[in-house]
Amino acid sequence: MNTKLVNAAADVVARAMENGRRVPAAVAVALESAQMLMSPEIAAELKQLRKRVAGLETERHSTNEALDDAVQELRARRQGEPVFVYRSEHPDSGIVLGTYSNREAAREHCEAVVRREWPEGTRLSFVWATENEDLLSPEELTVLPGQNDEDLTGYVVTPLEVASAYDEDGDE
Incomplete structure (x- = not known):
């Protein structure tokens, strides 16, 4: 659960209710106006993108570690060499x-x-x-x-x- 997102949605709902909106559809309109609603297709696509970004971050991290190891090895090997x-x-x-x-x-x-x-x-x-x-x-x-x-x-x-x-x- 994303508590920041839940708190932000609760804030939008509270302000909608303070402005006299009591019907669920009116509250949903307030959420959509705050760009807090998305279709199931968009939600699934966003989930896939987040997985891909996490994988790329992991790959980047391991590549950086491998490069750092290679640089350290080269430095150790070249020490004293012209x-x-x-x-x-x-x-x-x-x-x-x-x-x-x-x-x-x-x-x-x-x-x-x-x-x-x-x-x-x-x-x-x-x-x-x-x-x-x-x-x-x-x-x-x-x-x-x-x-x-x-x-x-x-x-x-x-x-x-x-x-x-x-x-x-x-x-x-």
Whole structure:
């Protein structure tokens, strides 16, 4: 039982009776005017919606808990491991496009800039190449605008290690 709703309905009924309404239909009109009546179909639909919202709240709560657990686990695992950011740039011209927490975003920025350099509708393929196969080497973007054409763009994604603490003995 919803005591707030019952008290509100009782208040509407009391005011209707104070205003001289004694016939049950007149009291019901007062309740309807206060938007406190609904059809059985609407009541059933409201009950279903409330169940669905409660389920979504429970699901959201468990998802948030799972995400929090995952973040805590990642933090514990990464403690002491180096952290990297990725700078997208055109070093020959001194243009730095941006610095990102993941390699894919840095690559995406370079590819978007190169796409704007070509006429609209030109079919482009991109290849990222590195001199070494390790993950810490800079990658250069090559564009393939045709079947056999290959063009170095000069755009590079460079991994940069982020220090987690100051090292007094480190290089300055």
